[in-house]
Amino acid sequence: MSNRGWVAPVLPLVIGVGIALLPHPPGLQQHAWYFLAIFAAVIAGLITEPIPSPAVGFVGVVLAGLAAQWVLFSPEQLAQPGFNPTAAAVSWALSGFSNGTVWLIFAAFIFSLGYERTGLGRRLALLLVSRLGGRTLSLGYAVMIADGVLAPFTPSNTARSGGTIFPIVKNLPPLYDSRPNDPSARRIGSYLMWTAIASTCVTSSLFLTALAPNLLAVELVRRTTQISLSWTSWFVGFLPVGAILLLATPWLAYKLYPPEVQRSPEVQAWARAELKNLGPLSGREIMLAALVVLALALWIFGTRIMDPTMAALLVVALLVLTGTITWNDVVTDKPAWNTLVWFGTLVTLAGGLAQVGVVRWIAGLLGGALEGLPVVPAMAALVLAFFLLHYLFASVTAHVTALLPVMLTVAAAIPGMPMERMALMLCLSLGIMGIISPYGTGPSPIYAGSGFLPVKDFWRLGTIFGAINLIVFLVVGLPWLMLVK
Template structure:
């Protein structure tokens, strides 16, 4: 029988909806837009508490709005013009997110990740780096970072990448030097490796558009609210200086702030070498996978003006099926991909509805009116800092992005002096980088936190230090580089 706490998680979203519905409609906002917002906030609370899977929460929200569309989705003027013949329009709105190219890009990227996992190419890359660089602890940190970096563009789930590929490899490394979890020997080398692991996951999640599903959710929100989006190449080039700085900085900074006792050794390269021998030589499927991934990355970076990124992904998946790198069963059995596919499409639909009903423009104008007396640069900085620090209050990157990103975009749209492309990229980078702040911020965080090598005090201390450094570097590149490259 469900506990009282379980019932509370079911009731809380409904109570939020009811509370907002009973409040007076804010001045200047249409009643149907306020009712839509009430259901939207109920969905956000549902995503945070997850009484049922997140995709189901979003779909229930859409179903409620579509069924009650004459009161939640359409204005009285629209009803007067068309009567109540809105059944077809409501359904078209409800499924509109599934036609968004962002949805198909993220789905294709999940299939790339399946190919990496099924062929063993992802694991081989990580083991090869560990073998080559693992003789010194500092270099081992860079091997972990580079492994994440090479896998991130084609692994849109940071949990699958960090907790599913990298963590199972690096958790075997500390015991090779008798560095055991939950003991005094944890700091020998284990604490260093684990902190680099979770930090690398957060950093690479921000470097590439396809490295984390909420990044693509943000692109969908931008397109709905502002009428434009960032391409894969725009995102990559806009992040380039910050990416280089973070990739070079993180292993060294961890080496300084959480210094390992053991500085060098031969056990890790020997272990990695044995694992590679067990895997055997590079298979034909791995070779085909490697060629396809390099081709996809080149097209994403250099051909964005000619070929849609989602079309590239769709075509590569078709080739992967024909060349038997993956099978149709691999696609239909990939629960993670289908789950993200449905919740991302549903959340984009809901966020687009916020804009279509007029809530986002109203909120943006209201916020802009209060901020007009301040310089655009100061406003931009304040919004990014606020968005970044609010990460402390969310245990889900999806809920965090869904709840706050539309408001950030609305404020920027209403203030023309703010360079919208660079501002939105800064918001996107903050989603990944801010995940370092807490041990519950993103999927892999609890895995690394629970490894026994990162005590609570160390995690919060390092999270705060790295979080501040990441934020400062983000602001610097956001003001001085991104506006130039994203003109």
């Protein structure tokens, strides 16, 4: 067996056991320390992939559930009359699968299946290539612009990028003989997929209404600090950072993750001919287009009457009822079910960190470390910590709920802290932090599961683009906010 073959299974075990054997730090109970060891081992397993990523998450949840009396529940909880640790462990283990974002991601995969089965995805891809397909970089900018146009009106980046952009982008690579889970993925597919996920992370920060947790964050800011953040103040606050990052993202992806196909004018001419051969829209294509418009309308205008996840599941049901896809298509879509298990287990594990007190403990350490710092360095340090702690979360919503009130409380204790600017800085980082991991934001598992972005590439590029996003945000965004607010 090669060194790589030994490292993949051994490294997660070494990390998990090594942490567990260390003395638990002051302020953190023993069971929480054990849970943190399991979580760290799972993250290491997601990086080294000794088994497929969904299986890593599944094993992590099963292990924590089996050892719940020692890793999930405190002695005080176990001593409560009537407390049933076995039932509570099962409830916890399955909690991630009741998360709306998990099922919205699943629905996005089924939407993609509809585009594939009806041929509408191929038609739209051919149309895009016939206009812009001569240069790969032009296609990258087209993907970014499409996301940016939808972003102000779609308060779910999973619905926007995963349910609308991804199904179209997925149909572009085959036109260039670029296939998933194949060396040919690097011809163009890998570049387009990375550009799509990186772009949606930026647009999710640019508009208050482009990411559902943004709205939650505004409400938590109001409750915690009595400060109200408006749509306009949000947009203006991120505008220079957003403009720089949006313009740079397709180009940076082109340079840092270069496609093998960079110019292909003959494909552009071929796409025009293929469009003519396709003829008029079929009945199934028209039905799919109508259902996609319905989904967009519900996501944009119907949020008061229907949750975005329920809207997506409604459209999936209609896809089956109208014969646009079959139920067999749904049950045999392995990427959809793989991603459902993967993200569901990660949501469960990330929720466990908050449940056992790890998140609260880290926040306490941060508050002590910032004591005595001048205001501006303290603001930068808080944003940096808030950003990097996202590695512990498989949901931006969970991140906001667990950490934003704590960070605001820590900030308020620093003399002279401009709280409105500080609150805005924390909130504006929510979209751009999603790029750092394959589970960092709703659409991430969709692109990670596309077959065009190997997990190692996602981690590497996520680190690079996360660093770029953060540096631009601090170097440009912080002075800008101090100037305009």
